[in-house]
Amino acid sequence: MRTRHRHGRHSLGLYTSRQIRAETPFSFFAQIVVGAVFWLGGVLVLLRVLYSRSAEMEAFGSAEPHVFGFFAVAIMFAVGIFIAHAGMIYYGQRLFTRLRISWRKRNRHEPG
Numbered sequence: 001m002r003t004r005h006r007h008g009r010h011s012l013g014l015y016t017s018r019q020i021r022a023e024t025p026f027s028f029f030a031q032i033v034v035g036a037v038f039w040l041g042g043v044l045v046l047l048r049v050l051y052s053r054s055a056e057m058e059a060f061g062s063a064e065p066h067v068f069g070f071f072a073v074a075i076m077f078a079v080g081i082f083i084a085h086a087g088m089i090y091y092g093q094r095l096f097t098r099l100r101i102s103w104r105k106r107n108r109h110e111p112g
Contacts, residue, residue: 015086028087035084042076045069 010017049069056063 023086023090025090028090030087032084032087032091035080035082035087037080038076038083039080042073042080045076046073049073 011020015023046069049066052069053063053066
């Protein structure tokens, strides 16, 4: 998700080119880890909500909607993805660039 701003500089996700220069590869990796922790926390909350709903259905025949639990899951998923998005874009671009370079090198040496 690289976009050009009016000055011709590239951005990365919600980061401007000036912010990208201040970031290190480790900080992008740390963003992915923290985002993954939030996302996995959302998975754990989802499992807990589903478990409590199934226990209520067994005990009472019907379950409460647990709107707050599902809302918390949605928020944790969104926060996790938001935190990790720049790191995922950064490492995705690096991987894509390396794959493209290796593909070009491999195809350059084939007899044509």
